[in-house]
Amino acid sequence: MENVGDKFKSIMATRNYADNYRKLMDQVFADPEVKLFIDEHRNELTDDSIKKSSSSLYEYVSKRDAMKKGTDAYAKGYEPKLVINNHAIEVSYQPTEAYLEQAKAKQIRGNIQDLGMSKALQNANLDDYYYENSPERKNALVNALDFIEAYETNPNEYHKGFYIYGSFGVGKSYLLSAIAHRLAKDNVKTTFLHFPSFAMDMKGLISSKTDSVTNRVDQVKKVPVLMIDDIGADSMSAWIRDDILGVILEYRMQNQLSTFFSSNFSMDQLEKEHLAVTAKGDFEPLKAKRLMERIKFLATPIEVNGKNLRND
Structure with missing residues (x-):
């Protein structure tokens, strides 16, 4: 399984990294769940802190989509959640309802x-x-x-x-x-x-x-x-x-x-x-x-x- 951070870095390292990065982040920021989270916590975030949280937002969307497709076994039984930590957006992995029921x-x-x-x-x-x-x-x-x-x-x-x-x-x-x-x-x-x-x-x-x-x-x-x-x-x-x-x-x-x-x-x-x-x-x-x-x-x-x- 490819590490999300490594994937993000590889995109940035390509010749057309600016275009690739912009397209990638446009998709991430257009994600309904990401948009809703930012809107709900806008009073805790600045434009700069949101920008610096790009890799976390990308990680969240990537992991969530992979889990929905059943192609990601990372932290099995846990799902990614967006959280605010020190005025920045981070990803927290929390147990799923199914996992809690099984436990x-x-x-x-x-x-x-x-x-x-x-x-x-x-x-x-x-x-x-x-x-x-x-x-x-x-x-x-x-x-x-x-x-x-x-x-x-x-x-x-x-x-x-x-x-x-x-x-x-x-x-x-x-x-x-x-x-x-x-x-x-x-x-x-x-x-x-x-x-x-x-x-x-x-x-x-x-x-x-x-x-x-x-x-x-x-x-x-x-x-x-x-x-x-x-x-x-x-x-x-x-x-x-x-x-x-x-x-x-x-x-x-x-x-x-x-x-x-x-x-x-x-x-x-x-x-x-x-x-x-x-x-x-x-x-x-x-x-x-x-x-x-x-x-x-x-x-x-x-x-x-x-x-x-x-x-x-």
Whole structure:
């Protein structure tokens, strides 16, 4: 890519440099954006300072036009802007709106630890949460917005999460993901954890040489806001229940960290029909009750039902 200053000098160095320079600057000063800028700042500029700013004006027009054509990769993500500095015109390179949007999206993604979020949930937005003709969905949305406002107003206080339960396809997981995305926009660290997938990963880590169960559990249990999605979807071993889920919930309860759940089971069903019965068929109601007490401390139950949105 040819340097603008070098290009300007080469024009001046030609035999007919006076004519070339005059034609070049006539084009530059006739540029609508240049004319508008000079008019708007005329009280800050003299004729001499405008003349001395010729190379900057040429740089601005050249870079702007090259970027519009897509032929200039200089300072990618930045665009030239005319500015006044000490009564002279200079070029300042400032981030484009597209670049700022990309940076913001990257920041949001960095604030969400994704442990099993489906592709359909990766851009979940509370503004798109469907609640028409469903008082339950509307109530869930209102509670979600109240939580976000309370959390962002007082992030150092304990804010109880929700245990969102109901039938298939009513938007439970979507709502959890949308809450996570809204918090992430305000730089709150969240983890979205699809529990059946997480349980499989934990089993796989038992023999791993590059990571450990303890490290992974520590990452999850300490995050400021945790979304445990689809709890109760698969049978649970005693090890997953007591040494994985139990450890995570115990830590979060003791440290009062906001925790959310989604499930097809009510709290009572989760305790009696799922947590009390291990994958081997053992019946352990006391251990289930102990775990359920932690879930009740961490989350308020909110039922969401209605038509299956996945079939629409």
